[in-house]
Every structure is written in structure tokens, then in C-alpha cells.
Amino acid sequence: MTKPRESLSTVETSFSKLPYAPESNGKCPHCGCTVYFAEPTSIELTGYQFVKDSPVFLITESGEDRVSVLSSECPNCKKPIVVAEIKRNGQTNVRLVHPYNVVRLVPPEVPKEIATDFLESASVLSASEKASAALSRRCLQNLLNDRNYKGGDLNTQIDLALKDLPSRIAENLDAIRVIGNFAAHPMKFQSSGIIVDVEPEEASWNLDVLEQLFDHYYVQPKIAEQKRNALNAKLQGLGKQPLKKP
Numbered sequence: 001m002t003k004p005r006e007s008l009s010t011v012e013t014s015f016s017k018l019p020y021a022p023e024s025n026g027k028c029p030h031c032g033c034t035v036y037f038a039e040p041t042s043i044e045l046t047g048y049q050f051v052k053d054s055p056v057f058l059i060t061e062s063g064e065d066r067v068s069v070l071s072s073e074c075p076n077c078k079k080p081i082v083v084a085e086i087k088r089n090g091q092t093n094v095r096l097v098h099p100y101n102v103v104r105l106v107p108p109e110v111p112k113e114i115a116t117d118f119l120e121s122a123s124v125l126s127a128s129e130k131a132s133a134a135l136s137r138r139c140l141q142n143l144l145n146d147r148n149y150k151g152g153d154l155n156t157q158i159d160l161a162l163k164d165l166p167s168r169i170a171e172n173l174d175a176i177r178v179i180g181n182f183a184a185h186p187m188k189f190q191s192s193g194i195i196v197d198v199e200p201e202e203a204s205w206n207l208d209v210l211e212q213l214f215d216h217y218y219v220q221p222k223i224a225e226q227k228r229n230a231l232n233a234k235l236q237g238l239g240k241q242p243l244k245k246p
Contacts, residue, residue: 070084100126111146121135180198
């Protein structure tokens with residue numbers, strides 16, 4: 001017996017949970033700016049034009065598989081963004097169709113070895129979430145080693161780092177273990193670079209948290225140092241003592 005097809009209203013409701021959905025905030029995968037996506041854009045498929053407020057959705061005759069496609073336009077760079085939601089055998093996966101990968105940049109203050117792992121992890125995200133997550137976990141472990149959080153395994157290193165981080169970043173770093181389900185996959189922290197099954201959104205979340213850590217550990221200290229140096233130069237010109245180092 002053929003499974004009843006979902007109504008258009010049900011499909012539209014599911015779109016509200018997708019990245020770049022109408023009336024949501026998100027980071028553009030093209031320009032990297034955080035913007036507000038007001039409404040979906042039209043999609044042209046094999047010569048057929050679909051109206052703006054109707055997503056494209058395809059369902060197989062068996063009713064077991066469904067592919068839903070959402071198109072948005074970045075209000076900043078005006079480039080198109082296409083996301084596909086694929087439901088198969090009771091599981092749902094979301095894929096960024098265009099562009100192929102989210103633009104990820106590494107600040108020049110980040111050490112080369114750490115930056116290389118991060119960029120490689122970002123570059124394979126669309127092709128293999130398992131490989132991306134393995135690289136991002138190794139990147140995180142190298143970063144924590146660089147900051148002298150050396151506890152033998154990634155799980156212990158995260159515990160050490162949490163004590164010194166601002167609550168906002170600490171909560172996101174701790175969530176890596178929850179999203180990655182470390183309790184069920186001990187190899188993820190015992191051998192951080194190993195390729196194993198990943199949880200939904202795990203690979204992308206790892207990259208997001210790494211970007212926050214880059215800013216906290218490398219970028220902001222450099223900005224603070226430059227400001228102190230500029231102020232000390234002014235104080236010296238006035239014949240005053242330089243600022244004491246914290």
C-alpha cells in the first residue's frame with residue numbers, strides 16, 4: 001500500500017527548521033556575513049518556474065524517500081543559496097547544495113598546523129561529514145595542546161579548558177561532547193583523528209566552535225596587544241610610564 005504523501009503545509013512547516021529558511025538569521029555560506037533571510041527566492045527546475053512561497057519537494061512513488069529543496073538569496077552579497085532536506089528510511093539529512101561548501105576563513109594569527117587541519121575539515125564537509133569531524137576533532141586537540149591544556153585525551157582537555165573560558169564559549173565547547181555523543185563513541189576522544197560515525201550537525205558544529213576559539217585565543221589577544229602598544233607609544237611621547245603588563 002502506497003504511503004500517503006505529505007501535504008504542502010507540512011513540508012513548508014519543516015522548512016522553518018532548515019538553515020537559511022525564511023524569517024531566520026544565519027551566516028551566508030558565500031560571504032560569511034550574518035544576515036536575516038526574509039523570504040525564499042524562486043527556483044527554476046528544468047525550465048519550470050516555481051513561485052516564491054512554494055518550496056520544491058519530490059516524493060518517490062513508494063513514499064519512503066523525499067527530497068525538499070529550499071532556495072534563498074543573501075541580502076548582502078546577493079548570491080543564491082540552495083539547501084536540500086533528504087528523508088530516507090526514517091532519517092533526515094540536510095545538505096548545502098549551492099555553494100558546495102560554506103566559506104570558512106582562518107585568521108592569520110592562528111598557527112599554521114591548526115589552520116591547515118581546519119581548512120581541510122571545512123573543505124570536505126559536504127563530501128564526508130565523518131572525515132570532516134575527524135579532522136576538526138584533531139584540530140581542536142592540537143589547539144588545546146597549543147594552549148597548554150594537555151590531559152592525555154580530548155575529553156580531559158576539554159574539561160581543563162572549560163575552567164578558563166567565558167561561559168558563552170565554554171557552553172559551546174562542552175556541547176561538542178553532547179552533539180558528538182562521546183559517551184557512546186569513546187574513540188572520538190581517545191583517538192581524536194579517527195573516522196567514525198557522526199551525529200547530525202556534529203561536523204558543522206565542531207567548525208563553528210573552532211572559529212570561536214580562534215577568535216578568543218588568537219585574535220582578541222593580538223588586538224589587545226596592538227592597542228596596548230599604541231597607548232604605550234602615546235604615554236612614552238608624554239614622558240609617562242608605560243602600562244603594566246597584566
